[in-house]
Amino acid sequence: MATVLDSKVPSGPLGEKWEKHKFESKLVNPANRRKFSVIVVGTGLAGASAAASLGDMGYKVKAFCFQDSPRRAHSIAAQGGINAAKNYRNDGDSVHRLFYDTIKGGDYRAREANVHRLAEVSVNIIDQCVAQGVPFAREYGGLLDNRSFGGAQVSRTFYARGQTGQQLLLGAYSALSRQIHLNNVEMHTRTEMLDLVVVDGRARGIITRNLVTGAVERHSADAVLLCTGGYGNVFFLSTNAQGCNVTATWRAHRRGAFFANPCYTQIHPTCIPVHGEDQSKLTLMSESLRNDGRVWVPKAKGDKRRAEDIPEAERDYFLERKYPAFGNLVPRDIASRNAKEVCDEGRGVGEGQAVYLDFAASIARVGENVIRDRYGNLFDMYAKITAENPYKTPMQIYPAVHYTMGGLWVDYNLQSTIPGLFVLGEANFSDHGANRLGASALMQGLADGYFVAPYTIGNYLGGTKLDPVTANAPEFGAVENDVNERVNKLLSIKGNKTPLAFHKELGKIMWNECGMARSKDGLESALKRIPELREEFWNNIKVTGEAGEFNQQLERAGRVADFLEFGELFAKDALVREESCGGHFRVEHQTEEGEAKRDDDNFAHVAAYEWTGKSGAQTRNVEQLIFENVKLTQRSYK
C-alpha cells in the first residue's frame, strides 16, 4: 500500500505562506531551550549554519563530521557563486523571478512553496554572510559585485573570486567555532555516523564510529538533523570530494525515511576529461567559462589533427548551430547531452571523450589580459592538471557527475518521514526539481541552515511531547550491535578484491547505464548487474587492518557497501520514470529534434521510496506536485 505523503505546505497565497507559518509555529522560550538537545550530522554549509544558529538560540547541540575540521566539508570546493534576489543591479530581479527561474530550471519537478521560501530568504543570506566578514567581490564604489549564471536573464550571483564556497563555508565555520568556544556546540570531528536510532517512531539518536580510535559510540538527542551532502560518488568518478557518501541518508532510509527522486543527477558539461584507469576524481571548470569559450569538435569523424590545424570551415560549433538563441549558454543538461552525442558519433577530440572549449575568439576580441582577469585561477588550475596552456590551445572538456537533486524526502518543515529527523542541504530532495541552476546549491544549504530549520525545529520541539530518552535505552544497544556486526563482517571476509576496485566497477555500471542517456535495456541490465556485484562484494571484499584503529580501507568499504544498495534504487527509479525531465534523459522519451520530453500527465510528481526490508524491493510512493503559480511549458532554448 502506498503511503499518502503530506507535504504540510501552509495554506494561503504563495508569498505569505512562510510568514504565516512562522507566526503559527510553536516557540520554545529561551530559558527552556537548554533542555533540548539536537544532533547535527554534517558541518558543510547546511550543517555548520544550522549548528551555529541552533547553538546561538540556546539549544544544546552536538555536531559531527568525518573530516578533521568542519572547514573541510565538500562545500569548500564550490567555485562560481551564490544567488540572491537582491536586485542590486536594478535589472528586474525579484523574489518572484528567482522563484520562477528555479522552478523552470528544475523542469517543473519541485514543490512551489519550498522554492518560493528559498527565494524569499535568499536576501537575508547575503546580509548574514557580509556581517560575518565574508569577503565578497566588490566594485570600486565599495558595493557588492554580481555576475550572471546559466538559466537566468538577470545578474544575481554574488561571488568571492573563484572560491565562493570556501568563503561561505569559512563564514559558517567561524560562527560555529564561536558557538563551540561558548560551549553551546560540542563538535565531534573525524567521526562518522553509521546508523540512526529510532525510539517510539521518533529519531532520537545516532551510532557513530570514531575514525581515529575505531570506538563505536551512542549519542541521544531530542531531534536529529542530517546535513550530509550528496551521493554523486555512487558514480565513482565525479567532481565531489573523495569522502562524499550516501551512508548517513541511506542508513536513515533503512530505518524508515523515504528516499525521493534518487535518479535525479546533474551532469556538469565543463569538466576536465578522464585521463586513465587510475584517475580518482574529476575536476570542474566553472560554468562561467561558457560566457567566453566556444564549444566545438571537428566536422569529420576521427580527425586527429591538432586544434590549431583545423580550419574554421571544418569545425562544428554544435551548440551555436543547434541552439542559435542561447548558443554556448544553454542549460547544463542540454550542453552535456550534446557533447556526449558528438563524441558518440566519433567526433570527440583528445582521447575521444572530449570536446574543445576555445577562447581564441574572445582573446582576439578583448585581449588575453581581460580573459586572465576573468578566469585566471581556472586557467591555472587547468594548466596544473593537464600541463597545457589554455591561452594558446583550446581546453578539452567533457561532462561529469556533479550534483544530486534527489535525497531524503522532506515536508515543508524539512522533516523526513521519521518524526524528529530533519534533512538539510544537498542531502534532501527539496528545491531543485530535476535540474539545479548554477549558484543555487549554496543558497539552499545556507537558507536551510540559517533561516528555515531553526524555526521548524523549534516548532517540532515546542509542539511535541517527548519522553526523556538516554543512550542506555535498549534501542541504542540494538542498533549498536547492528553496526558492530557489519564492521566485523566487512573485516572477516578477507577476500581478494579491494574496496576501491568494487567502487570503480559500480561506477562504470552507473556511468554507462544511468548516466547522461538512459534506456530501458541499459537500466534493466544495471538492475541485474548491481545486485550481482553486491553479492560478490559480500563474499570477496578484502579489508585490511582492524576495527579498533584508524582504518581508511574500512571507511571506504562501508561507504561502497551502501552505494551498492543505493545504486539499485537509483536504477529502479530511472526505469520507472518513463519520461525525460531535466537531468533525467530517457532515450525513449525525446522530441523529434532529440530534446527531453516530459510527461506531465503521468509524472508531475515526486517519487518517494519506502524501505520494506530488502534492497531493491522498496515501495514507490508519490507526492503529486501542484502548480498554482506557474504554467508548465516545454523548455525551449532554440
Added chain:
Amino acid sequence: MATLNGTSNGHGKMLSLTLQIWRQKNSKTKGRMEEYKIKGVSTEMSFLEMLDMLNEQLIKEGKDPVAFDHDCREGICGMCGAMVNGYAHGPDEATTLCQTHMRSFSDGDTITIEPWRAKAFPVIKDLAVDRTSFERIIQSGGYISVGTGGTPDANAIPIPKEAADRAMDAAQCIGCGACVAACPNASAMLFTSAKISHLANLPQGQVERHLRAANMIRAMDELGFGNCTNHGECEAVCPKEIKMENIALMNREYFGAMM
C-alpha cells in the same frame, strides 16, 4: 567512463620509482622509514593517485596500506599534505600535494614522504596528523561575534575594493598546516595572521580587532606552537601564497591590544 576501458593513462610517460615512506602505526608507537618500489606510474597521475596505486599494490601483497589524509583533491579543502623530499606539499610552487602531478618527477627517482612534524600536530597514523590545535586557535577568536539574523543590509556599509581584496587574499588560507611543518620553530604565525588580517581589513571586524589578536596569539602559544624568527619558510611553502606581511599586521594588532 567509456575511456576507462580504452588506452590506460592517456598520453603520459611511465615512471618506476623508489618510495621511502614514514610508517607509524599510531600516536603511541615509534615510526620508521620503509622502502617500496612502484612501477607503471603515469606522469599524468596526481601524487595522491600514485599513493592510491601503491596502496592497491600493498593490499595485494598482504601489507598494510599507507594512511594519508585527503578529500577534495583539488587544492581547496586543506586536508592533504606531507613532506616530499623535505618540502611541504612537494616540489611545485603554490601547489598542494593533491594538485602535484607525477610529471614533476623523473624515471628512477627516489622520493621520501613524511608527515608534518610539529609538537602541536601529533601523528595519528603514517602520514595523517592531528591538527586540532588549528581548530582551537580559530575557536579562541577567529570570527566576528554575530548571531544569526538581525544583520544590516549587505550594502549598508560600503567597503573599498582594495580592502575587500586584501581581506580576500588573506582569507584564502586553507588551514593545511604546511607553514607550521616547514618552520624550524613550528610556528603557526602565518596561519593565525591570515585570519587576523582577513578580519582586520573589513569594517565589520574592527570592533573586536585587538581582543581577537590577543586571544588568538595566547591560544597559539598555549598550544605549543613556536615563535617566529623570520626564516620565511612558511611563505615559501604556502600553497595559497599567504604573505608574511600578515604577520607584521598581526603584531601591530597585538601591540594595539597591549596599549
